[in-house]
Amino acid sequence: MAKKKGKREEGFTFPEFDKDEFRQKELRDSKVILFAVFYALVIAVISYYLVRMTSLERSVMLLGFIAPFGLIKILPLIVDTSEFERKNWFGPMFMSFLAWLGLFILFSNPPSTPANLRTELNSGDKFPPRTLNPPVGL
Numbered sequence: 117m118a119k120k121k122g123k124r125e126e127g128f129t130f131p132e133f134d135k136d137e138f139r140q141k142e143l144r145d146s147k148v149i150l151f152a153v154f155y156a157l158v159i160a161v162i163s164y165y166l167v168r169m170t171s172l173e174r175s176v177m178l179l180g181f182i183a184p185f186g187l188i189k190i191l192p193l194i195v196d197t198s199e200f201e202r203k204n205w206f207g208p209m210f211m212s213f214l215a216w217l218g219l220f221i222l223f224s225n226p227p228s229t230p231a232n233l234r235t236e237l238n239s240g241d242k243f244p245p246r247t248l249n250p251p252v253g254l
Contacts, residue, residue, distance in 0.1 A: 145207075147195050152187060152208040156215035159183045163216070164223040180216050184209040 163176045187208055191197055197204075 144195055148191060148208050149211055151194060152212040153215045155187060156212045157219055160216050160219035160223060163220050180220060184212040187212060
């Protein structure tokens with residue numbers, strides 16, 4: 117459709133940028149994310165010890181899935197969340213869940229290091245010595 121002559125649309129103007137407001141918002145969001153990771157670390161340690169000491173594996177997994185919702189009650193005690201909308205809670209809760217999952221897996225399956233390997237080999241078990249020569253008779 118052709119535009120009517122005489123009516124002119126106004127161009128888009130950017131709103132004024134407030135550095136202090138931006139800095140405060142970003143500082144608050146950084147604190148929230150760091151606390152979410154620390155919270156996940158605490159929940160992962162608790163989960164790990166509950167799995168090791170009891171037979172509540174399924175309940176501990178539920179704890180890990182439900183624990184990020186605890187941030188809704190804990191974060192307002194630490195950071196001003198009065199400007200948080202529903203969409204602002206998704207980031208810290210998802211970060212907390214992913215951090216819990218990663219830390220829980222890491223605690224449950226520690227990486228094998230050469231020091232761990234040496235202690236396993238020196239534990240008294242008899243292993244055949246390694247040779248670089250092929251077996252005789254082949």
